[in-house]
Amino acid sequence: xxKHNLVKLCSRTxxxxxxxxxxxxxxxxxxxxxxxxxxxxxxxxxxxNNLVELGLLERxxxxxxxxxxxxxxxxxGERVAFWASALLKMIKPAADxxxxxxxxxxxxxxxxxxxxxxxxxxxxxxxxxxxSLSLCLDQLAQRQWIARNVLPDNYPPAVRYRLDGQGHNxxxxxxxxxxx
Numbered sequence: 190x191x192k193h194n195l196v197k198l199c200s201r202t203x204x205x206x207x208x209x210x211x212x213x214x215x216x217x218x219x220x221x222x223x224x225x226x227x228x229x230x231x232x233x234x235x236x237x238n239n240l241v242e243l244g245l246l247e248r249x250x251x252x253x254x255x256x257x258x259x260x261x262x263x264x265x266g267e268r269v270a271f272w273a274s275a276l277l278k279m280i281k282p283a284a285d286x287x288x289x290x291x292x293x294x295x296x297x298x299x300x301x302x303x304x305x306x307x308x309x310x311x312x313x314x315x316x317x318x319x320x321s322l323s324l325c326l327d328q329l330a331q332r333q334w335i336a337r338n339v340l341p342d343n344y345p346p347a348v349r350y351r352l353d354g355q356g357h358n359x360x361x362x363x364x365x366x367x368x369x
Contacts, residue, residue, distance in 0.1 A: 203236040209277040212270035217260035293325040
């Protein structure tokens with residue numbers, strides 16, 4: 190998976206969580222997955238459709254009712270699902286798990302291999318909006334996944350972001366699934 194597909198994977202809130210639950214044995218149907226992660230069926234169906242588009246899930250043609258589709262992991266989907274399961278087990282607090290459901294958190298961490306300024310991150314994560322990037326940076330800083338360093342010697346003062354705490358662990362884990 191490349192960084193572009195990571196953004197697509199994260200574009201639906203429950204995609205990573207659904208993959209992790211499927212790796213742990215939850216049946217690949219919308220209702221059981223929605224119950225396992227605690228979301229609505231509509232939101233889960235949107236995430237499942239996203240996973241099908243990415244080629245991580247495929248429809249189970251041998252499963253009975255056409256309105257209650259079942260899905261199986263593709264070979265690439267199995268690899269990503271086991272990675273997602275390990276990620277979910279690594280991140281315990283519920284507040285931190287909310288971060289991985291954010292569209293830009295994981296792609297942002299993936300792009301913070303070195304200290305970076307806001308404009309550099311914005312370029313790396315195009316088409317992220319200013320608002321989305323600012324909110325994501327604030328949330329990650331509040332949970333101490335990244336550190337925000339203000340360099341007061343510059344005029345105007347420069348701000349640099351770097352990985353911190355759990356952000357380092359998540360970055361290392363992301364490297365197991367990301368290939369440029």
